[in-house]
Amino acid sequence: MAWDTQETRRRLKEAAVAEFAERGPAGTTMARIAERAGINKERLYNYFGDKQSLFETVLTDELDKLAAGVALGNPGYQDIGEFAGRTFDYHADHPELARLLQWEGLSGGPVADEVNRTVHYQDKVRAVAAAQREGVLDDGLDPAHLVFLLIALAAWWFSVPQLAAMLTGADPDAPEERARRRAGVVEAARRLAAPR
Amino acid sequence: MAWDTQETRRRLKEAAVAEFAERGPAGTTMARIAERAGINKERLYNYFGDKQSLFETVLTDELDKLAAGVALGNPGYQDIGEFAGRTFDYHADHPELARLLQWEGLSGGPVADEVNRTVHYQDKVRAVAAAQREGVLDDGLDPAHLVFLLIALAAWWFSVPQLAAMLTGADPDAPEERARRRAGVVEAARRLAAPR
DNA sequence: CCCGTCTCCAACCGGACCGTTGGAAACGGG
DNA sequence: CCCGTTTCCAACGGTCCGGTTGGAGACGGG
Incomplete structure (x- = not known):
């Protein structure tokens, strides 16, 4: 020992x-x-x-890992589709995070580490807004909405796996199926945000 | 009494x-x-x-109400944006449903009333596929994916309200904010599926 | 008026779980 | 070799919860 x-x-x-x-x-x-x-x-x-403290510790730890993981591969917003694809990949590789976040959301208690998380997301909104002004992204959607909906596209698969199974009838762990889903997410993200 | x-x-x-x-x-x-x-x-x-039976009863009941509610206003897929908008409205008016579905998904047990629900969703997929063949909808996305992502757009707001609050900083119950969110969903749905 | 059904009330049992405690080993620094 | 820290083990008090039971009223059909 x-x-x-x-x-x-x-x-x-x-x-x-x-x-x-x-x-x-x-x-x-x-x-x-x-x-x-x-x-x-x-x-x-x-x-x-106690248990509550432990849960908060665990959640903020995992969020830190996420921030570290995506901050690495974030060279601007040249390709918004790939951003959504990477978000999809992160969730696919770390399925615990989406579940922890959902448990937190449902539990309805106070949001753990709210200040830092808010800052983090607002940074993303500002970056998207800047890209829209420069014409790198289409500006037909409110930047906050756009960020929110891009996350939705990527995370929804892991948020309601029962629904995904009923719609596709496929095994989510099969590599081909994962690739198909990722490709769909990338394409959808481009449709939402790519300049016309 | x-x-x-x-x-x-x-x-x-x-x-x-x-x-x-x-x-x-x-x-x-x-x-x-x-x-x-x-x-x-x-x-x-x-x-x-027992409790498990009660939960399943409650959930299938609410799903029946949803099916009845959306079946009414479903005159084909002439406007895919309004379909997403109506789904958004239903969730906004019945916030319990999204939460029940999430609890079910997280609990990981067997899916309640799986057969009927699968049939119902596959019907939607077939309808979308037909619309794509007719050119009423763009066919750049797999029909099952398209249905899935349209639901994502509408339901995501109610699925992760903490995230929505951090991104928009707005009160989700305020009528203007609800209208803004709905408009964004409608616009996003059109971008995903409207023919070009 | 009577009988079967519906309802309430109160209490119970068995089990699970949270958080704590007392004590006794194992370990490493000095 | 000794002392403080880390760990393990076992058990406990208190609470809560799921599910059941026994008995006694309220109601309506016949």
């Missing part, structure tokens, strides 16, 4: 992400998180406080 | 819709549903069985 408190925290958090994403805050039990991590429950309380 | 079993069922179901939409299946308690309806808890079990 290594003597590594950071590793312990990491394993607990990893287990918490999985459990919260799967069952939501109400359905998750602290005991199961600990069990999944192979670490005693009492450590969980010692490090992260 | 009226002698009306149908009214009793109705009141229980009404309370169940509200509670389930607000707190989700896991967070809802049978006692609270009964209390909200002003009816004894034991009636609830007598009429609807």
Whole structure:
């Protein structure tokens, strides 16, 4: 048994992400998180406080990862379709995030880390507005709406998988199906925003 | 005390819709549903069985209402934008439905009333495919994808209200804001599907 | 007026879960 | 070798919840 408190925290958090994403805050039990991590429950309380605090910690952590992940590959808005495609890819590769965000939205409580997230999104709106003024993007839609709807296109597949299954009848994990969905999202994004 | 079993069922179901939409299946308690309806808890079990059955009953009921509501105003696909607009309106007027569907999707269990719902959606896909063949709709997108993305445009606002608030900074219940959002949805739908 | 149905009330049981506690090992720095 | 920290283990108190039960009124059809 290594003597590594950071590793312990990491394993607990990893287990918490999985459990919260799967069952939501109400359905998750602290005991199961600990069990999944192979670490005693009492450590969980010692490090992260009660369940609510743990959920917020987990969510803001994952949002930081998202911000880091998309900030890397963001060379302006030369191709709005590829932006939507990358958002689609991120969600496909990290299905927990969309679920955590949905649980948060449904739970109706206060929004975790609201200030930073608001700033982050408003930055995107400003960037889109600038691109519209320059003619790089079509300006027929309000910039905030455009950002919102682009996210919708990319995230909707992971938000209502039952509906996706009923409409396409396909296995969402099959590579071809994923590629088809991505291509549709890219095309739709261009239709929404590409200059005419 | 009226002698009306149908009214009793109705009141229980009404309370169940509200509670389930607000707190989700896991967070809802049978006692609270009964209390909200002003009816004894034991009636609830007598009429609807256990919690899982009650949730499925409630959800399929609401989906039937939706089907009835949109089937009325569906005179072909002459204006795809108005179709999206009406879907937006329905969700705006019945915010519980989107939440119930999300809870269902997150809960990951079996899809309630799957057969009927699948048929219903496949009908829509066929109608869109026909419209594409006739040139009434642009055929650059797969018909199933198009239906799926049109629903996304309309429902996304009610699916992630926290995100909507951070992006627009507006009160979603204000009439002007609702009108602005609806107009954006209609415009976006036309961009996705209107023939060029 | 009577009988079957509907309803209420109150209480109960078994189980789950949150968060805590007491104690005892394992470990590493000095 | 010793002391403080980290970890484990087991158990507990209190609460809540799902689902059931027993008994007793209210109502309407015959």
